[in-house]
Amino acid sequence: MIASSRGRANTLLTQRAIIEAAAEVADAGGVAAVTMRSVAKVLGVEAMSLYYHLANKNALLDSLADWVFEQITLPDLEGHWRIEMMERAHSARSVLSKHPWALGMLESRPTPGEKLLRHHDRILGCLLGGGMTPVLAAHAFSAIDSFIYGFVLTEASISSSPENLVEEGFSAEVAKHAEKYPNMALIAMAAVNDYNFTFEDEFDYGLNLILDGFEERLRSQSENTD
Secondary structure, three states: OOOOHHHHHHHHOOOHHHHHHHHHHHHHHHHHHHHHHHHHHHOOOOOOHHOOOOOOHHHHHHHHHHHHHHHHHOOOOOOOOOHHHHHHHHHHHHHHHHHHHHHHEEEEEEEEEEOHHHEEEEEEEHHOOOOOOHHHHHHHHHHHHHHHHHHHHHHHHHHOOOOHHHHHHHHHHHHOOOOOOOOHHHHHHHHHHHHOOOOOHHHHHHHHHHHHHHHHHHHHHHHHOO
């Protein structure tokens, strides 16, 4: 539920305040709920006053996508590429989990903003600085982000607690058909008894597999150029 913002009407209206109000609307009702009117209501102003700062709704959504990228930690160009990619991945997961509406709009806006472009450029710069070729850096960027976005999307649709995910739901259903699906039954029992599976823990496991792969590619690349 969107908090009452009558007090904002007396403050100076800025583009930043408008975008943050739009994020508030999106958090409550998704991107579809973001309109000039709904954002103005949060700010306690008339919708027309927003047009002094943003040309139209599309400009508002472009700025909102840019705002999301601003929340994600940028990699340090002086740091090791793998450590920086890990930290950035965790930051992106945290931000996207907090604002799940952003998943469907981050890479789809027709007019990429300055924060988005700076974010992408910094990631590529970190990978290139780690010794990757432009082609390998592009592959790494694509693979890492595909994993992050896919994980957050899946995480949002299921429970991460082992009781709900395995014991009460999946495991119980598989147990009924253990003879028909013996491999699934074996994995379900192992998840409960051997390592207490939680989907949340799979983020680091999967991310490390991806980074291991690109570290190996980077090593092979270096050996081939020697």
